[in-house]
Amino acid sequence: MATGIRDKVAILGMGCARFGERWDKDEDQLMLEAYEEAMADAGIETSQIDAAWLGAAFDAQNIGPSGIPLAMALRLNDIGVTKVENYCASGTESFRGAVYAVASGACDIALAMGAEKLKDTGYGGLPVRTRGTTHDMIGITGSAPGNFAQIASAYRAQHGVSREDLKRAIAHVSVKSHANGSKNPKAHLRNEVTIEQVMAAPMIAEPLGLFDCCGVSDGAACAIVTTPEIARALGKTDIVTIKALQVATSNGWELQGSGWNGSYFHTTRVAAAKAYKDAGITDPRAQLSLIEVHDCFSITELVTMEDLHISREGDGWRDVLGGFFDADGQIPCQIDGGLKCFGHPIGASGLRMIYENYLQLLGRAGPRQRKDNPVFALSHNLGGMPNQNVSAIAIVGLADA
Amino acid sequence: MSDQAMNDTGILAYGAYVPITRLQRGAIHAANGWFAGGLRGLAKGEKAIANWDEDPITMAVEAARDCLDGFDRAAIEQVTLASTTLPYADRQNAGVVKEALNLPDAVGAMDVAGSQRAGTASLIALLKGAGERPALHLAAERTTPTPASEREMNAGDAASALLIGRGRPVARLLGTHSVTMDFVDHFREAGQSRDYDWEARWVRDEGFAAIMIPAIAEALKGFGRSGADITHFIAPIAVKGVPEMLAKKLGIAPEAIADTLKDRLGHAGAAQPTLMLADVLGRAKPGELVLVTSFGQGCDVLLFEVTEAIATLRPRLGVAGWLARRVESTNYMKYLFHRGLLCLDRGMRAEHDSKTALTALWRNRKAVLGLVGGRCTRTGTVQFPKTEVSVNPNDHAIRTQEDYPLAEVPASVMTFTADSLTYSPDPPNCYGNIEFVGGGRMMAEFTDFAPDELEVGKELRMMFRIKSLDENRHFRRYFWKAAPAF
Numbered sequence: 074m075a076t077g078i079r080d081k082v083a084i085l086g087m088g089c090a091r092f093g094e095r096w097d098k099d100e101d102q103l104m105l106e107a108y109e110e111a112m113a114d115a116g117i118e119t120s121q122i123d124a125a126w127l128g129a130a131f132d133a134q135n136i137g138p139s140g141i142p143l144a145m146a147l148r149l150n151d152i153g154v155t156k157v158e159n160y161c162a163s164g165t166e167s168f169r170g171a172v173y174a175v176a177s178g179a180c181d182i183a184l185a186m187g188a189e190k191l192k193d194t195g196y197g198g199l200p201v202r203t204r205g206t207t208h209d210m211i212g213i214t215g216s217a218p219g220n221f222a223q224i225a226s227a228y229r230a231q232h233g234v235s236r237e238d239l240k241r242a243i244a245h246v247s248v249k250s251h252a253n254g255s256k257n258p259k260a261h262l263r264n265e266v267t268i269e270q271v272m273a274a275p276m277i278a279e280p281l282g283l284f285d286c287c288g289v290s291d292g293a294a295c296a297i298v299t300t301p302e303i304a305r306a307l308g309k310t311d312i313v314t315i316k317a318l319q320v321a322t323s324n325g326w327e328l329q330g331s332g333w334n335g336s337y338f339h340t341t342r343v344a345a346a347k348a349y350k351d352a353g354i355t356d357p358r359a360q361l362s363l364i365e366v367h368d369c370f371s372i373t374e375l376v377t378m379e380d381l382h383i384s385r386e387g388d389g390w391r392d393v394l395g396g397f398f399d400a401d402g403q404i405p406c407q408i409d410g411g412l413k414c415f416g417h418p419i420g421a422s423g424l425r426m427i428y429e430n431y432l433q434l435l436g437r438a439g440p441r442q443r444k445d446n447p448v449f450a451l452s453h454n455l456g457g458m459p460n461q462n463v464s465a466i467a468i469v470g471l472a473d474a
Numbered sequence: 475m476s477d478q479a480m481n482d483t484g485i486l487a488y489g490a491y492v493p494i495t496r497l498q499r500g501a502i503h504a505a506n507g508w509f510a511g512g513l514r515g516l517a518k519g520e521k522a523i524a525n526w527d528e529d530p531i532t533m534a535v536e537a538a539r540d541c542l543d544g545f546d547r548a549a550i551e552q553v554t555l556a557s558t559t560l561p562y563a564d565r566q567n568a569g570v571v572k573e574a575l576n577l578p579d580a581v582g583a584m585d586v587a588g589s590q591r592a593g594t595a596s597l598i599a600l601l602k603g604a605g606e607r608p609a610l611h612l613a614a615e616r617t618t619p620t621p622a623s624e625r626e627m628n629a630g631d632a633a634s635a636l637l638i639g640r641g642r643p644v645a646r647l648l649g650t651h652s653v654t655m656d657f658v659d660h661f662r663e664a665g666q667s668r669d670y671d672w673e674a675r676w677v678r679d680e681g682f683a684a685i686m687i688p689a690i691a692e693a694l695k696g697f698g699r700s701g702a703d704i705t706h707f708i709a710p711i712a713v714k715g716v717p718e719m720l721a722k723k724l725g726i727a728p729e730a731i732a733d734t735l736k737d738r739l740g741h742a743g744a745a746q747p748t749l750m751l752a753d754v755l756g757r758a759k760p761g762e763l764v765l766v767t768s769f770g771q772g773c774d775v776l777l778f779e780v781t782e783a784i785a786t787l788r789p790r791l792g793v794a795g796w797l798a799r800r801v802e803s804t805n806y807m808k809y810l811f812h813r814g815l816l817c818l819d820r821g822m823r824a825e826h827d828s829k830t831a832l833t834a835l836w837r838n839r840k841a842v843l844g845l846v847g848g849r850c851t852r853t854g855t856v857q858f859p860k861t862e863v864s865v866n867p868n869d870h871a872i873r874t875q876e877d878y879p880l881a882e883v884p885a886s887v888m889t890f891t892a893d894s895l896t897y898s899p900d901p902p903n904c905y906g907n908i909e910f911v912g913g914g915r916m917m918a919e920f921t922d923f924a925p926d927e928l929e930v931g932k933e934l935r936m937m938f939r940i941k942s943l944d945e946n947r948h949f950r951r952y953f954w955k956a957a958p959a960f
Contacts, residue, residue, distance in 0.1 A: 196822045200897055206831040210842045210941070211859060211953060212907045213917045214826070219893030223906050227889040230930035279892040279902070279925065328907075329857045329915055330865040335889035336905055457890075460907055460917060 086115025092416030101146035128167030160456025164423025227335030254414025261416030292414030362447030484643025489541025590770030610638030630740020701725030847876030
């Protein structure tokens with residue numbers, strides 16, 4: 074009988090490249106930037122890495138298929154390198170590969186890298202891409218904002234929230250993330266914005282305006298994982314371990330079945346319940362210290378507060394407006410600026426979230442450090458669209474927590 | 475009813491389709507008047523224009539759905555589609571219609587083109603060949619007249635549908651007559667969109683008058699009728715005064731001249747005679763005589779007598795019903811762009827390749843073209859598309875689904891957005907999750923919607939449309955979209 078992942082794997086080191094419009098860098102250079110920081114943190118040599126996973130979502134825009142680009146960029150030691158792609162959850166997926174490798178006992182030390190070079194498309198937003206020959210004949214290609222905006226229409230209908238109230242609540246989400254991002258030297262967007270600016274911005278996909286959408290960035294993030302025993306043997310004293318790691322993938326029920334009402338993320342609810350069980354969390358609203366969620370769009374963050382069982386269903390917008398998730402609130406959400414302002418290099422985002430939680434747990438987050446000592450930090454990395462997605466949740470904490 | 479009446483040949487049902495957008499002719503003239511001031515006299519009323527995602531195939535499908543309301547589609551023996559603007563020169567256009575209507579495979583199909591008489595010529599052929607099983611006669615036109623031309627003012631987009639057969643027709647065929655002569659009043663080369671017209675006065679005198687009048691007179695004589703017997707005279711000619719001139723010369727009463735739909739729709743080319751016929755049948759009474767004519771390298775003449783059966787045919791939208799579904803537009807620039815007559819900067823997102831895997835299209839043709847989903851024979855769960863394993867979370871039954879057509883099932887909006895980022899020829903691109911009455915869901919594109927008209931719970935009607943155009947290979951993807959119910 075499986076006993077879960079809790080405390081079986083420790084983070085030995087993490088690194089994150091500066092996110093943004095890195096016009097002067099190729100993806101291998103961004104990967105190296107994250108890798109050098111992680112390796113310095115881990116205090117190991119390349120030859121000590123037994124296996125590696127690469128999370129990247131957009132082949133055409135960057136390095137191409139397979140694990141080879143990672144092996145070449147870092148000159149890894151002829152080890153097994155696996156490329157994973159799970160939409161925007163690819164970063165957490167690469168982390169899962171490395172963590173599982175260590176947990177299984179097959180590897181002592183494994184590396185997870187997430188990277189994306191999005192700013193070579195020639196236009197803003199994510200590249201348009203196929204979803205397969207059959208899907209393209211009967212499905213909707215649309216855009217990411219168009220897909221996620223639909224959550225708002227159903228949320229309003231389900232909970233009787235006026236357009237104005239919801240628009241203001243999601244605007245608060247973005248204003249908060251900009252305020253947080255302004256304190257983060259690695260963030261893509263470091264400007265503060267006002268609620269009036271957000272409300273008046275050009276419409277991208279009704280009701281999401283420009284400031285309701287996250288930045289599309291270049292970047293990379295890296296994690297090196299091992300067992301807590303090896304971490305201690307390597308001289309680590311403050312050990313951050315994985316408390317839970319769950320991925321839930323839509324099987325078509327939301328899109329094709331009946332019962333889903335379009336206003337929430339079914340997979341997030343499933344993954345969250347399993348993750349809390351693994352981590353031993355019984356009251357997330359009281360026990361979580363801080364969270365990094367997949368705020369690709371402001372409305373996504375808002376409903377995720379409910380799907381993570383922190384806000385009651387239909388009340389998330391009130392918690393948001395009340396400042397519950399602000400940097401000085403009870404559970405800061407996106408204390409690093411989130412996808413919104415730290416940026417969203419797809420494959421890197423899941424690892425970037427874990428990176429921030431790791432820094433916060435170790436008290437290394439600088440001016441944005443959470444004052445109360447964090448115990449449990451959750452990251453939520455979502456890929457796809459509301460009716461068909463991959464929801465990945467990682468909870469990390471200090472080894473003795 | 476006598477045995478003879480039971481075996482009458484004629485029209486069993488009729489239907490029509492008119493696109494929702496009505497371009498104001500005044501708007502055309504406002505844009506082009508500086509250049510073509512002579513068209514001021516035509517700058518009155520409005521014309522029906524197909525959306526960017528409509529063509530003769532999609533319009534014919536809608537007309538057919540209207541016509542077939544209450545009839546057994548499985549009984550149809552033949553589908554004929556007449557048009558001079560068919561999208562495919564070599565891929566049977568009527569075959570696409572057949573798939574969209576989800577007709578059985580054991581059905582004949584034929585495209586008829588090449589002349590303004592394509593509609594009546596194919597109608598005559600179906601009437602003469604009428605057998606035990608009915609044939610579906612379709613005609614549709616979506617022209618691309620040269621900007622600032624008289625044709626641009628006169629043309630309109632529409633489709634007609636007639637179910638032809640024996641039994642109890644609503645209009646019994648009394649006779650047909652045709653003359654053919656290569657009188658070139660205008661021409662359009664294959665693959666071109668531009669018509670070349672000769673002098674209107676010559677066409678009027680030597681064409682309409684010198685060809686049609688003797689042909690119609692000869693036909694009436696053959697039918698044993700006179701002009702005075704005609705209740706509805708269908709003269710599908712856009713030139714002012716010509717129907718009146720013909721009626722006068724043929725002894726047809728002025729009040730018998732059927733509405734050419736000029737002010738509200740425009741002239742739908744090869745579909746115009748049957749479109750006007752469908753319009754007349756929408757209000758005709760038993761015993762009335764309907765004389766249908768057409769002009770194009772000769773003349774076709776058909777005479778029908780409306781029967782008692784017209785009273786019992788379930789009311790359908792017909793021309794009047796579709797005309798009432800109307801959105802006024804003065805956006806001539808948008809019209810030009812949708813016809814490919816105006817080159818706008820569409821941005822990089824428009825570069826997305828819409829290449830279709832023809833293998834996959836063939837495998838999935840029922841889902842793609844017919845909107846056929848699946849229904850689990852064990853649990854009754856309806857889903858789209860049909861899959862090997864049921865979506866029902868309580869019973870993921872394997873290979874239990876039977877075909878379940880969804881095209882005629884009403885649906886409603888579950889979620890929606892108006893997306894300004896995605897490339898669409900008609901921004902914003904509106905789409906969302908929809909739910910069918912009785913089960914089944916899909917993410918669908920909304921069409922014929924004003925963005926502010928969308929709301930959760932809004933009732934929908936599925937419509938067969940162009941999904942995307944593969945401009946690299948000149949292939950068009952068809953699929954179903956959701957329009958407001960009406």
